[in-house]
Amino acid sequence: MHEYHNNILLGDCIELLDKIDQPFVDMVFADPPFNVGFRYDKYHDKLEKNNYLAWTRDWMTACLRVLKPHGSFYVAIADDYAAHIRIIGEELGLSVRNWIIWHYTFGQQTTQKFAKSHTHILYFVRDVKNFVFNDLAVRIPSDRQLYYNDARAISIGKIASDTWDCYSRVCGSFKERQGWHPCQMPELLLARAVAVSSNPGEMVLDPFSGSGTTAAAALQLGRNYCGFDISEDYVINSRKRLADLKTQIETNSTAPLNQLESFELKRLFVEMGIHAQTILDTPLFLEAFIKQFHIRMNNGKTYDRSAIQKALKELTTWVAR
Ligand SMILES: C[S@@+](CC[C@H](N)C(=O)[O-])C[C@H]1O[C@@H](n2cnc3c(N)ncnc32)[C@H](O)[C@@H]1O
Incomplete structure (x- = not known):
């Protein structure tokens, strides 16, 4: 159990979760392979549809076994399987709080259809009467405050919408880009989910850790993390990413803002x-x-x-x- 704490472990997420017999996570963020034929180091991303759906149910069940009763569960997914994820989640006893659209502002060009520029993020909770939603962490100044000087403006700002269009995809030339992983998510997108759905010191699980973005966001927000990946390469590199980040956090502590x-x-x-x-x-x-x-x-x-x-x-x- 100790090794799951603030670590990225090598292995199959279902097998690793099956070794744990008690709920230990406050929040799950999963960005599984989308079954679209993506090129990963160690995973073949093109399963027969029914096999992919059966596997989806299995890994979601495994995550749910370790999620505490007040926990939140996010799943990022592309068009083809978004509706299935919702249904599987509900069949497993989860309730949807938001069906978020991540509009990533520029998509791959094609010649015969509109460019794809979004991913779905299904935000579920286990218990609709008992979950963490730190609203102050996701409020932004409203147009009423910024542009209309409108007395009706809510003074603490408005809660961000369920269309997340402020985070670009992490492209090849970006500073944040790790280079050794093909589909890294933006750190700040993960940070929004972690900040609103967990408290400092709580545990965030990413069963498909990839480049370690969820863990990087959790670390910077003072949460604990646990990640899994089946690629040894990704695990080694993401551990290094997190170690570098820890050093950066420690050396930054003398700046006017920590x-x-x-x-x-x-x-x-x-x-x-x-x-x-x-x-x-x-x-x-x-x-x-x-x-x-x-x-x-x-x-x-x-x-x-x-x-x-x-x-x-x-x-x-x-x-x-
Ligand atoms: C879409 S990527 C995750 C990217 C991640 N969100 C990031 O920002 O870097 C999916 C990851 O799942 C991993 N993976 C595939 N099958 C797995 C399994 N059964 N258990 C653990 N990891 C798996 C792949 O190696 C890949 O790195």
């Missing part, structure tokens, strides 16, 4: 979708940003304006790509 604060600031900036220089140059935007940052941190601390401005200034040159 690592968690800088990460949350970047998360808010990306989710607001306004260029950092525009925020800095527009007093209304800057006030809204500073206020929302305090709301997100939710720790009673008053942050120095200049520290926030400095961090935003650094983001004027930050581009995901």
Whole structure:
């Protein structure tokens, strides 16, 4: 059991989960192979449909066995199997809270149909009366606050919508790109799910860890993680990614904002979708940003304006790509 704690383990997720006999995770984020013929190191991504669905039911059942009663369960999936995942989830006793669309802003070009630019993320909970939803972690300033100066605006900002269009795919040229994994998800997308559906110190499981993105988000948000992958290469490389991140977190701790604060600031900036220089140059935007940052941190601390401005200034040159 101890080895499952803050580790990426090599092996088949069902076999690894079958070794555990008690619920130990607060949240699952699964981004399984989509059965579309993708080229992975050790997995053949083209099963016969019924076999793929039977396997899906098996790994979801295995994850559910270790999910605590108040737990949340996210599954990222492409068009072909999204409806099946919903039905399997409901048959296993889960309830859908949101059917999220990740609109990843640019898709692969084709000549005879529209370019595909979305993935589905099914967000389930075990118990609709008892689950974690840290709403302050996913609020952003509303148009009423930013543009209309409307007295009816909710002062703590609005909850982000179920269309997630602020995260680009992680393309080959992006700094974040690990290079050794073919379909890495964006860290900030994972961070939104982890921040809203788990609390600091809780355990986040990713049964298909790949490049270790879920673990990277969990680590930066002060959660524990557990990941599995059947590729030795991916496991070795993602462990290194996480070790590097840990070193970065430790060395960053003397900056005016600590690592968690800088990460949350970047998360808010990306989710607001306004260029950092525009925020800095527009007093209304800057006030809204500073206020929302305090709301997100939710720790009673008053942050120095200049520290926030400095961090935003650094983001004027930050581009995901
Ligand atoms: C879509 S990728 C996950 C990508 C990940 N979300 C990321 O951001 O890097 C799916 C991963 O599942 C792994 N995989 C396939 N079958 C598996 C199994 N039975 N158990 C564990 N991992 C598996 C593949 O090697 C691949 O890395």
